[in-house]
């Protein structure tokens with residue numbers, strides 16, 4: 001680490017105590033951006049990096065609600081409005097007990113570069129609550145969402161800040177949040193994305209993050225004249241991203257061996273086929289049960305409390321949560337012959353794990369590039385809402401493919417190393433940074 005990077009990170013630590021995930025995300029970006037900025041005095045002199053790590057605004061609020069027993073529950077709500085240089089704040093809401101300000105700042109920070117990479121006019125934000133939807137009735141989730149939106153509505157808007165889903169926030173929650181926004185404001189507009197198709201949603205938005213991830217993997221494989229056909233894939237998570245990543249892998253002729261939840265993973269050596277995937281979707285989206293039920297139904301192994309990275313594979317797709325793949329997992333993957341890791345989740349690989357992949361010259365795609373398909377189709381949902389029009393499934397899917405292709409090209413542009421290896425992390429960081437930095441320069445010191 002050079003002296004300027006060390007100095008910058010030390011200042012950051014002092015200003016953001018108790019926020020390890022935020023420090024991790026910024027350190028990763030600063031390490032590739034600072035050497036670039038040193039060769040571009042206009043960015044250095046206008047202190048773009050110092051400004052970009054400060055949220056433009058943070059809103060934090062009380063979320064009281066009544067549970068099914070009539071007892072009062074109190075949660076904490078947040079919205080981090082990180083950067084609006086290239087468009088209105090845009091990014092998901094996470095409902096999970098681990099949510100705190102530092103986690104949301106890391107996610108909002110990543111969103112700056114990701115949204116920029118999509119090529120669409122979207123700034124960056126992220127929000128959520130420490131509310132845990134697990135084990136709650138539909139009525140309780142609705143009560144919580146209504147209370148959450150009763151404060152959030154004054155800070156968001158179709159042209160100012162457009163939230164969407166993330167962990168614990170899917171179609172059900174977006175519906176309750178939208179209903180309450182409409183009730184309070186009287187406005188039916190595109191304030192949220194991930195809406196249902198009947199009320200302003202875009203076709204392909206539910207699929208977009210997982211499909212986009214697989215399109216990105218295909219782009220990487222194509223540089224080695226390879227395809228997904230016959231490849232063994234391990235996947236973590238069993239939520240929105242994992243389900244549709246698995247679906248697209250199966251469609252492309254790959255064999256999906258694992259899927260997981262926060263209690264453990266299943267290993268199905270015969271491969272998860274379409275029918276088994278439908279079972280997983282029903283289990284997770286409707287009955288909201290645990291993944292171990294899959295092992296009982298399909299007579300395969302279940303590993304309680306473990307993550308799937310010890311299973312030999314060609315491609316690994318971490319699709320659950322941050323820091324779920326550590327240095328030992330990375331070593332096990334490399335030893336098992338894995339040659340491609342693409343992040344469906346945000347920051348699932350620790351920095352030490354990424355170092356192992358780089359050293360072994362394994363393809364490694366950071367989430368801000370590989371999972372950008374979700375927010376990209378959210379951007380397309382905003383365009384359709386502005387036009388008061390709905391595009392076909394094929395049109396949205398083709399646009400998603402084009403966007404993933406372009407993001408891959410951006411990574412190549414700034415990430416190609418002297419030995420020919422592509423550092424996708426560096427490529428994504430610099431490419432995402434340049435557009436936002438130029439917009440900030442043009443808009444003066446604000």
Ligand SMILES: NC(=O)C1=CN([C@@H]2O[C@H](COP(=O)(O)OP(=O)(O)OC[C@H]3O[C@@H](n4cnc5c(N)ncnc54)[C@H](O)[C@@H]3O)[C@@H](O)[C@H]2O)C=CC1
Nearest residue numbers: 166167168209237238239240241261262320321345346374
């Ligand atoms: N939904 C979207 O469009 C996008 C999501 N992402 C990221 O993808 C990841 C997954 O999000 P979704 O699939 O939307 O959420 P989800 O709520 O649908 O599913 C989350 C999955 O992760 C698992 N999980 C959660 N915490 C865990 C933990 N501590 N350990 C192990 N597993 C855990 C859950 O069991 C579940 O299978 C997150 O990192 C999210 O930020 C990134 C881009 C867009």
Ligand SMILES: O=C(O)CCC(=O)C(=O)O
Nearest residue numbers: 091092164166374375378
């Ligand atoms: O679709 C969106 O606006 C949010 C997606 C998201 O939260 C993410 O990219 O991590």
